Amino acid sequence: xxxxxxxxxxxxxxxxxxxxxxxxxxxxxxxxxxxxxxxxxxxxxxxxxxxxxxxxxxxxxxxxxxxxxxxxxxxxxxxxxxxxxxxxxxxxxxxxxxxxxxxxxxxxxxxxxxxxxxxxxxxxxxxxxxxxxxxxxxxxxxxxxxxxxxxxxxxxxxxxxxxxxxxxxxxxxxxxxxxxxxxxxxxxxxxxxxxxxxxxxxxxxxxxxxxxxxxxxxxxxxxxxxxxxxxxxxxxxxxxxxxxxxxxxxxxxxxxxxxxxxxxxxxxxxxxxxxxxxxxxxxxxxxxxxxxxxxxxxxxxxxxxxxxxxxxxxxxxxxxxxxxxxxxxxxxxxxxxxxxxxxxxxxxxxxxxxxxxxxxxxxxxxxxxxxxxxxxxxxxxxxxxxxxxxxxxxxxxxxxxxxxxxxxxxxxxxxxxxxxxxxxxxxxxxxxxxxxxxxxxxxxxxxxxxxxxxxxxxxxxxxxxxxxxxxxxxxxx
Numbered sequence: 001x002x003x004x005x006x007x008x009x010x011x012x013x014x015x016x017x018x019x020x021x022x023x024x025x026x027x028x029x030x031x032x033x034x035x036x037x038x039x040x041x042x043x044x045x046x047x048x049x050x051x052x053x054x055x056x057x058x059x060x061x062x063x064x065x066x067x068x069x070x071x072x073x074x075x076x077x078x079x080x081x082x083x084x085x086x087x088x089x090x091x092x093x094x095x096x097x098x099x100x101x102x103x104x105x106x107x108x109x110x111x112x113x114x115x116x117x118x119x120x121x122x123x124x125x126x127x128x129x130x131x132x133x134x135x136x137x138x139x140x141x142x143x144x145x146x147x148x149x150x151x152x153x154x155x156x157x158x159x160x161x162x163x164x165x166x167x168x169x170x171x172x173x174x175x176x177x178x179x180x181x182x183x184x185x186x187x188x189x190x191x192x193x194x195x196x197x198x199x200x201x202x203x204x205x206x207x208x209x210x211x212x213x214x215x216x217x218x219x220x221x222x223x224x225x226x227x228x229x230x231x232x233x234x235x236x237x238x239x240x241x242x243x244x245x246x247x248x249x250x251x252x253x254x255x256x257x258x259x260x261x262x263x264x265x266x267x268x269x270x271x272x273x274x275x276x277x278x279x280x281x282x283x284x285x286x287x288x289x290x291x292x293x294x295x296x297x298x299x300x301x302x303x304x305x306x307x308x309x310x311x312x313x314x315x316x317x318x319x320x321x322x323x324x325x326x327x328x329x330x331x332x333x334x335x336x337x338x339x340x341x342x343x344x345x346x347x348x349x350x351x352x353x354x355x356x357x358x359x360x361x362x363x364x365x366x367x368x369x370x371x372x373x374x375x376x377x378x379x380x381x382x383x384x385x386x387x388x389x390x391x392x393x394x395x396x397x398x399x400x401x402x403x404x405x406x407x408x409x410x411x412x413x414x415x416x417x418x419x420x421x422x423x424x425x426x427x428x429x430x431x432x433x434x435x436x437x438x439x440x441x442x443x444x445x446x447x448x449x450x451x452x453x454x455x456x457x458x459x460x461x462x463x464x465x466x467x468x469x470x471x472x473x474x475x476x477x
Contacts (some may be wrong), residue, residue, distance in 0.1 A: 001044040003253045005469050027184045031158050049125040054192045057157050060135035064142045068149040080143045087132050101326030126475050127167035134160045138174045155181050164254040168474040170268040171289035185262030186404040195259025197440040202252030211466035212419050213238045224399045229408040236382045239389045241423050246473045252384050271434045274359050276373035277343040279352040293318050335387040357434045360474030
């Protein structure tokens, strides 16, 4: 079920009414409702994969209890290893089997050995990368004695399968979400109203920005061999805003919907295109995934405590694994590697933590130096996005080669005036609220001005949105 579908417009009010008017007396009843609603929400994609989700939930629930009950370190390690191996085994089977088989065959072909490989024609279960990481963080935290094992199966199942975040995040932590699930929720009008504003802004970014950029991006990347260099640059820029509008739009809708049920989810985006260097960008883009890799991979590898070579090694590992997490294609791995290379000058100069505050806070505009840094970071990001978007490494390389031409400085034809105007409107709104959680969290204006702005956003959605039930990009991950 898509957030931007007619079905969801009926599903959400029904669950909301039952949650607050029928089951409000006990949070346990509300949790049961959320679990059933989440299973139904997921089954709307493909009911067969619901059993895989339920198996994953049961596996990690039992593993958590067994880890906590273990009398020896060896026994606890066994249950942790069992959970990790099975979880990553399913993830690897559905997501990476064909990639490894094809890559191995190509390697042998390079040495003159031709083999026939058996590929699987299977559908990737939607959200498997996200709910797998929910379960892994849970059992690892129990093993590290950061949390106690949950004994209530329904509460734990809601933590993993909570429908606003189930298929595309954010990747939650048991330390943050479970305590909210295990206590009574009281309806808070201000929280719900802010949730509605965040949902509205999420729909704007998805249906107006992302879905209007998508046809142009698809056409440019499909016909890149005949497009002008300036048009190819425009395609990369539009894809940057497409993927941002699509994924951060999903996150805004997810966080907003959750607020309607009195539950706060982790912030997943913090206006990343206003970043002044690539380190700041990754602190602001897909925050829940970046922090997951930091806590469960980078720090266990030694983090930044070792020597310079260890820091460089760990940085490349974290970015390459992040790229591979996104998909079974060498384009994603190169995308991750490029970001690691971008990160190197900051790491070597020990300046990767220099831009922690919001850019130009309490100022109308950034300084010229800040503006230049923002543009440079955005340009580097767009270059990397070409590999993320391309179907193959060859296409990405040829795409970039065609950009290097004197005609680069010409005007793209046709020039997408409408789409760029809509992107400009989004950037203005988000710049004004870059220190907030979302673009419509506006408290500096009086209520009437805020209401007028909300109406303008609604009008733009009704006038320019693509109502074609387009899927979100990150559903494929």
